[in-house]
Amino acid sequence: MNLTANKKTLALSGVLLGAIAAVLAYMGNPKNMAMCIACFIRDTAGAMKLHQAAVVQYVRPEIIGIICGAFLIAVVTKEYRSTAGSSPMVRFVLGMIMMIGSLAFLGCPLRMVLRMAAGDLNAYVALIGFVAGVFTGTLALKRGFSLGRAYTVDKASGTILPIAMVVLFVLSLTTTLFVSSEKGPGSMHAPVFIALIGGLLFGAIAQKCRSCFAGCVRDIILMKNFDLLTIVGGIFVVMVIYNIATGNFNLSFTGQPVAHAQHIWNILGMYAVGFAAVLAGGCPLRQLVLAGQGSSDSAVTFLGLFVGAAFCHNFGLAGVAAAAATADAPAVAGGPGINGQVAVIACIVILFIIGFMPKNKKN
Amino acid sequence: MRQKEWKLIITFHTTSDAIAFEKACKETGRSGRMIPVPRELSAGCGLAWCTVPADRADMETFLKECSIECEDMAELLY
Numbered sequence: 001m002n003l004t005a006n007k008k009t010l011a012l013s014g015v016l017l018g019a020i021a022a023v024l025a026y027m028g029n030p031k032n033m034a035m036c037i038a039c040f041i042r043d044t045a046g047a048m049k050l051h052q053a054a055v056v057q058y059v060r061p062e063i064i065g066i067i068c069g070a071f072l073i074a075v076v077t078k079e080y081r082s083t084a085g086s087s088p089m090v091r092f093v094l095g096m097i098m099m100i101g102s103l104a105f106l107g108c109p110l111r112m113v114l115r116m117a118a119g120d121l122n123a124y125v126a127l128i129g130f131v132a133g134v135f136t137g138t139l140a141l142k143r144g145f146s147l148g149r150a151y152t153v154d155k156a157s158g159t160i161l162p163i164a165m166v167v168l169f170v171l172s173l174t175t176t177l178f179v180s181s182e183k184g185p186g187s188m189h190a191p192v193f194i195a196l197i198g199g200l201l202f203g204a205i206a207q208k209c210r211s212c213f214a215g216c217v218r219d220i221i222l223m224k225n226f227d228l229l230t231i232v233g234g235i236f237v238v239m240v241i242y243n244i245a246t247g248n249f250n251l252s253f254t255g256q257p258v259a260h261a262q263h264i265w266n267i268l269g270m271y272a273v274g275f276a277a278v279l280a281g282g283c284p285l286r287q288l289v290l291a292g293q294g295s296s297d298s299a300v301t302f303l304g305l306f307v308g309a310a311f312c313h314n315f316g317l318a319g320v321a322a323a324a325a326t327a328d329a330p331a332v333a334g335g336p337g338i339n340g341q342v343a344v345i346a347c348i349v350i351l352f353i354i355g356f357m358p359k360n361k362k363n
Numbered sequence: 364m365r366q367k368e369w370k371l372i373i374t375f376h377t378t379s380d381a382i383a384f385e386k387a388c389k390e391t392g393r394s395g396r397m398i399p400v401p402r403e404l405s406a407g408c409g410l411a412w413c414t415v416p417a418d419r420a421d422m423e424t425f426l427k428e429c430s431i432e433c434e435d436m437a438e439l440l441y
Contacts (some may be wrong), residue, residue, distance in 0.1 A: 004402035079406040141378055149376035183384070222382075225395050278413055281378070282408065333393045 007230045013209035019233065020198045020205075020244040021114065024062070025302055029189035031248060031257035032118045034203065034239075034256075035062060036111035037284035039258075040101035041302075042309035042318075043186050044319070046149040049176040050306070051313035053183025059172040062191055063288070064165040065199015066206070067302075071162040073204040082158035084296035087147040090354060091297050094280040095287070095304020096311065097272055097347040103318040104269030104336045104344050106258055107286045109213030109277070113232060114217020115259065117239035119251035122259050122266050124299045129267030130274040137278025140355030141222075145279065150297055158294030159219065161302065166256025169196070180349035207293055214277030260322040261335025265341065269319070272347045279355055317343045370441040371419055373412040373426075374400050381410035382421045388412065388428045393421070403439055411439060 003013040025034035033039055033247035039056070047293070074080040102108045105126050107115060112130065115123035120267060130362040172178050173192070181187040205211075209231055253261045260266070268346030277283045280301055282290060290298035312318040322334030336344065375381040385397045400407060414422065416438050418425030426433055 002402075066381065081406075141382055144383065145378050146377045146379035207406065210402065210406065212408055215408050219399055223399065225399055226409075227399060286408070290407075 003205065004112075007227065009229055009232045010209060010230040012101040013205055013211070014231035015238050016205050016234075017211065017231070018235040018238025020202050022127050022238060024190045024195060024198050025242065026246070027194050028188055029190050029195075030185040030188040032115045032120060032182075033107070033111060033185065033258060034105050034114055035198075036114070037063070037066075037288060038099055038305070038309070039106075039111065039185070039220070039251035040102065041099070041305050042312065043181075043305050045309040046186065046313065047172070047180060047229065049179065049309035054125060055181050056186045057179045057181045058186040059168065059178050059188055060189070061169060061196035063197035064169045065196045065201075066102045066285070066288045066294040067165050068162050069200035070207040070289040071159075071201025071203075072200070073207050077327075079207075080158065080294045082153050082294040082296070083150040084156045084157055084196055085148070086150040086161050086297045088297055088300040090147055091280055091301045092304040093350065093354070094276045095301040095306075096308035097276040097351060098280070098301075099305045099308030100312055100340075101272030102284070102318055103312045104340050105266050106260065106321060109270070109273060110283070110285050113213065113236055114239055115256070115361035117236050118243045118256070119249045120259055121253045121261070122229070122261050123215050123249065125263045126266040126270040127272035128158065129269065130213075131217055132267075133271040133274025133276075134214050134278050136216075136220050136271075136351075136357065137219055137275045138288075139280065140279060142354060146281070150295065153296065157296045159298075161291050161299040172206045182194055183233070189234075196202035196227050202290060203292055206285060206289045210286075214274055215282060215286065217225040217274070218278055220349075254322065256322075256323070258321045260319055262319070262333065262335030265335050268344050268348065269336070271283060272344055272351060274295075275348070275351045275355070279351065306307040312340075315339055315343075362363070369438055370413050371416045371438055372398075372401060372404060372441065373414075373421065373422060373436050374376055374404060375409065375411070376432065376434050379429050380407055381412065384412055384429060384431050387425070387431075390427070393425070394402065394418065398404070398441070401439065401441060404435060404437055415428040
């Protein structure tokens with residue numbers, strides 16, 4: 001079946017993606033975090049001891065599944081193309097920025113939509129920043145920003161990341177090399193093989209329908225084209241139904257799982273993510289899918305996300321979730337600390353330099 | 364539902380090339396519009412220029428005039 005034939009089939013692909021997320025949420029993934037590319041890369045980086053935040057360490061099979069699912073479907077449908085050479089180090093930096101922005105908000109654009117579907121009003125505030133970031137990115141594109149074209153390279157290049165993911169998965173099952181959180185979000189997860197199958201299906205469907213959270217806003221701004229938004233709509237509707245059915249829908253700013261109500265940092269964090277995603281040619285989910293279908297440039301962006309996650313927790317850049325007062329501890333307002341706030345501002349400055357430097361103007 | 368018609372689709376190596384070509388076409392009054400790259404042509408998610416097949420020769424010449432290299436030029440029902 002052609003999932004991109006028309007808006008109905010695109011919406012169906014969104015419904016399928018939403019259904020996978022709902023199953024993963026039901027099977028044990030953290031609340032409002034059925035599938036989050038930034039959080040799950042961060043957890044995996046923690047499991048590999050790239051950072052020491054004890055509550056967010058776990059090799060997430062979903063990440064492995066998305067990359068390998070996109071790889072397998074691309075090979076089967078003869079769409080696998082090994083490409084590289086489009087400003088890899090700039091992409092690495094953009095990957096890091098996407099992670100820093102995501103962890104200031106506490107979620108990638110996919111989780112932003114999942115949080116919106118659970119009634120988290122902070123995610124609606126963050127959406128303002130995300131749309132503004134994508135809009136700024138499109139202005140850079142209109143001014144001639146380009147990372148340059150990618151070239152076809154040796155087929156092996158595009159297989160490195162999927163193979164590395166398989167090795168990571170096998171090692172996570174057969175050795176004690178990696179650590180797993182005993183409490184906190186890292187300790188909450190769906191059973192390994194259900195998470196892997198969910199990831200494989202998610203990656204394969206996302207590859208076929210080209211779902212991208214930054215791309216959908218970009219297409220609306222540049223062409224008034226709503227095709228990609230249809231997919232996001234499908235995910236949103238399914239998750240709203242799931243959250244209402246399971247009693248997880250809570251329309252408020254407070255009391256939301258793994259979230260904070262520091263509006264300015266929710267906006268600026270997602271502003272950086274939207275801006276960086278347009279410059280990099282796709283949101284974190286899209287980068288994983290592109291890496292799976294052979295783009296070494298997107299694989300480098302993935303590495304940027306990975307290292308960025310380690311930076312966030314090693315240097316105190318990540319936001320802290322709000323928490324109500326308990327008998328033992330006072331209430332926590334949450335949000336990024338001073339290090340994180342400086343980092344988000346610095347990231348936005350760097351994005352303007354990358355996107356609007358005169359050397360990037362064509363001719 | 365919109366009736367599909369045969370169209371000439373021009374894809375580019377970069378998004379900025381597509382945007383630059385759109386700007387040049389509009390400035391010179393050429394017909395056509397920017398669209399997302401049709402899924403039939405690519406698994407990528409870039410932008411493409413869509414016009415009528417009769418414009419092929421003009422488009423080939425104009426691309427050279429603009430010094431913009433296209434990735435592909437294909438006719439399909441869109």
